[in-house]
Amino acid sequence: MVVVVLLALEADAILPAMPIHDLSLTLRQLRHLSSHQFVLELEGAEIAAECSPGQFVMTTVGGDGNPLLRRPMAIYRILRDEVGHATGFSILVEVVGRGTAMLQQRRPGDVLNVLGPLGNSFQMPEPGSPAAEHLLVMGGVGAAPFPLLAEDLLREGHSVRAFIGARTADLLLCVEDFEDLGVPVEVSTDNGTRGHHGLVTAILEDYLKGRREGPAVLYACGPWPMMRAVDAVAKHADLPLQVSFEAPMACGLGACLSCVIKLRDGDGWSYRRVCQEGPVFDSREVIWE
Amino acid sequence: MSSDSNSSVSLAVDIGSLRLQNPILVASGTFGYGAEFVDLVDLGRLGGIVVKGLSLHVEVGNKPPRIAETTSGMLNSIGLQNVGVEAFLEEKLPPLRQQGATVVANIWGRSIEEYVGVAERLGDADGLAALELNISCPNIKEGGINFGKDPILTERVTAAVKAASGLPLWVKLSPNVTEISELALAAEAGGADALSVINTLRGMTVDVTSRRPTLASKFGGLSGPAIFPVALYMVHEVRRVTSLPILGIGGIDCLDRVLQFLIVGANAVQVGTANFYDPTLSARLIDELAEWCGEAGLAAVTELIGTLRVP
Numbered sequence: 001m002v003v004v005v006l007l008a009l010e011a012d013a014i015l016p017a018m019p020i021h022d023l024s025l026t027l028r029q030l031r032h033l034s035s036h037q038f039v040l041e042l043e044g045a046e047i048a049a050e051c052s053p054g055q056f057v058m059t060t061v062g063g064d065g066n067p068l069l070r071r072p073m074a075i076y077r078i079l080r081d082e083v084g085h086a087t088g089f090s091i092l093v094e095v096v097g098r099g100t101a102m103l104q105q106r107r108p109g110d111v112l113n114v115l116g117p118l119g120n121s122f123q124m125p126e127p128g129s130p131a132a133e134h135l136l137v138m139g140g141v142g143a144a145p146f147p148l149l150a151e152d153l154l155r156e157g158h159s160v161r162a163f164i165g166a167r168t169a170d171l172l173l174c175v176e177d178f179e180d181l182g183v184p185v186e187v188s189t190d191n192g193t194r195g196h197h198g199l200v201t202a203i204l205e206d207y208l209k210g211r212r213e214g215p216a217v218l219y220a221c222g223p224w225p226m227m228r229a230v231d232a233v234a235k236h237a238d239l240p241l242q243v244s245f246e247a248p249m250a251c252g253l254g255a256c257l258s259c260v261i262k263l264r265d266g267d268g269w270s271y272r273r274v275c276q277e278g279p280v281f282d283s284r285e286v287i288w289e
Numbered sequence: 290m291s292s293d294s295n296s297s298v299s300l301a302v303d304i305g306s307l308r309l310q311n312p313i314l315v316a317s318g319t320f321g322y323g324a325e326f327v328d329l330v331d332l333g334r335l336g337g338i339v340v341k342g343l344s345l346h347v348e349v350g351n352k353p354p355r356i357a358e359t360t361s362g363m364l365n366s367i368g369l370q371n372v373g374v375e376a377f378l379e380e381k382l383p384p385l386r387q388q389g390a391t392v393v394a395n396i397w398g399r400s401i402e403e404y405v406g407v408a409e410r411l412g413d414a415d416g417l418a419a420l421e422l423n424i425s426c427p428n429i430k431e432g433g434i435n436f437g438k439d440p441i442l443t444e445r446v447t448a449a450v451k452a453a454s455g456l457p458l459w460v461k462l463s464p465n466v467t468e469i470s471e472l473a474l475a476a477e478a479g480g481a482d483a484l485s486v487i488n489t490l491r492g493m494t495v496d497v498t499s500r501r502p503t504l505a506s507k508f509g510g511l512s513g514p515a516i517f518p519v520a521l522y523m524v525h526e527v528r529r530v531t532s533l534p535i536l537g538i539g540g541i542d543c544l545d546r547v548l549q550f551l552i553v554g555a556n557a558v559q560v561g562t563a564n565f566y567d568p569t570l571s572a573r574l575i576d577e578l579a580e581w582c583g584e585a586g587l588a589a590v591t592e593l594i595g596t597l598r599v600p
């Protein structure tokens with residue numbers, strides 16, 4: 001059946017690369033990172049085994065239908081058993097409203113309905129392409145998809161460096177994840193409580209100034225103004241940048257058409273869905289306004 | 290599940306001349322063009338798929354934010370973004386047909402001519418079961434009056450589309466009117482073969498910090514479980530004045546809501562907003578409906594339709 005359909009149409013128009021699962025998943029563990037940041041570890045080997053860095057899930061938050069909609073969450077880490085098989089995955093959550101506050105109240109053994117894996121993923125370098133430096137730039141909970149990306153890049157033998165920004169030192173995310181992976185980390189905080197006092201783009205720019213020539217690829221995820229600033233840095237340095245967006249969305253499947261952003265399209269522009277054509281976009285295609 | 294007794298229950302319903310294998314459809318704007326759900330739902334099992342509203346040309350849609358969550362519901366103001374009728378016929382309809390889906394094309398326009406243009410183009414197409422007319426649109430040629438709020442405009446646009454296409458025509462009524470039964474009669478007078486009841490309810494919310502409307506376009510359409518009692522009442526009101534087939538729409542999130550729609554006189558239902566947060570619900574409802582009918586001793590679901598007991 002599927003083969004027939006694929007013959008009739010471009011593959012990406014009808015089927016995502018991997019099937020989407022709608023699963024009832026048991027919460028294994030909830031780890032608090034700060035007063036309003038936490039990690040949820042879920043079962044869900046199917047999603048864990050098939051997802052790629054940058055993809056996300058839509059999860060219920062509890063509450064039995066109120067709030068109504070599931071919440072989009074980037075896949076953070078893959079959980080593995082002692083022989084390395086994927087057994088589940090985790091999401092990194094910051095409380096920003098009622099839905100995320102309810103997620104924080106969940107307890108091990110609770111069941112969440114989770115749809116995934118969804119969306120595209122970060123584009124990995126072509127196998128055999130010349131060695132490049134991969135610079136991951138993140139702000140706040142935008143750090144969530146990057147440890148997984150770093151893992152894949154390191155596995156392919158690439159060099160990776162992380163630039164992490166947050167409002168205050170206690171809100172910096174993923175520093176230990178990168179340190180455990182052996183990835184050099186530079187941090188900035190808005191109030192100067194750790195690392196550079198200022199924006200994450202400042203430490204990125206400093207690094208690019210001092211860096212020797214050679215190919216590099218930038219990746220960014222975080223608040224819109226931060227990603228826009230990284231886009232300006234990337235354009236100035238003439239380096240490619242992949243940006244991962246979040247947007248309010250109802251379905252995550254491409255049906256509700258809520259999560260659109262403006263992308264260049266020929267001489268004009270068109271709305272594209274963050275959940276379907278994204279969440280990762282080539283920053284040169286994004287219309288920043 | 291007691292599949293032996295269920296398999297003998299007939300779920301087929303007739304919407305005018307169109308026989309549907311069961312009364313569970315999915316509503317326009319909540320199921321894309323079907324392909325979005327192909328991993329999750331066997332599209333060929335559904336009573337029908339009403340696709341995202343089609344216009345003559347590509348429509349870019351409204352600025353985001355386009356949705357806002359409300360208590361047991363959501364507001365949307367998508368702005369009727371769609372690929373346009375040509376791209377639908379070339380790219381979206383063929384895979385739906387391959388999946389064996391019963392496809393209903395929801396259409397809209399900003400003038401009667403635009404409606405007719407879409408209907409003519411679709412009327413020639415193979416593989417469409419019916420047209421559903423979205424009349425909750427402003428008529429830009431006549432002062433921006435919403436077609437669906439005016440009985441005369443409703444009758445005229447219905448008659449014009451009916452004449453332009455040989456397909457069965459369903460008219461989707463707006464609830465944002467004083468007497469929905471008047472609009473139902475207007476659509477019937479225009480030649481509608483069935484009525485879809487209801488479209489979304491107008492609503493808005495405000496962000497108190499910025500004091501701005503939550504939606505970029507200020508207001509939008511309310512859907513979800515919150516609107517179910519309103520929708521059920523309106524199906525009841527429409528059923529009082531017409532014997533046309535009715536497709537009940539609004540806030541279906543479980544079998545009980547389906548049964549209530551059927552009891553007050555809907556011949557079939559469309560699952561809407563629930564497709565967003567429970568994408569496999571429509572398929573599960575088909576099984577649950579068969580099981581319920583079997584346990585209730587019904588040989589056919591049609592025995593339930595319009596059986597409201599009023600003391």
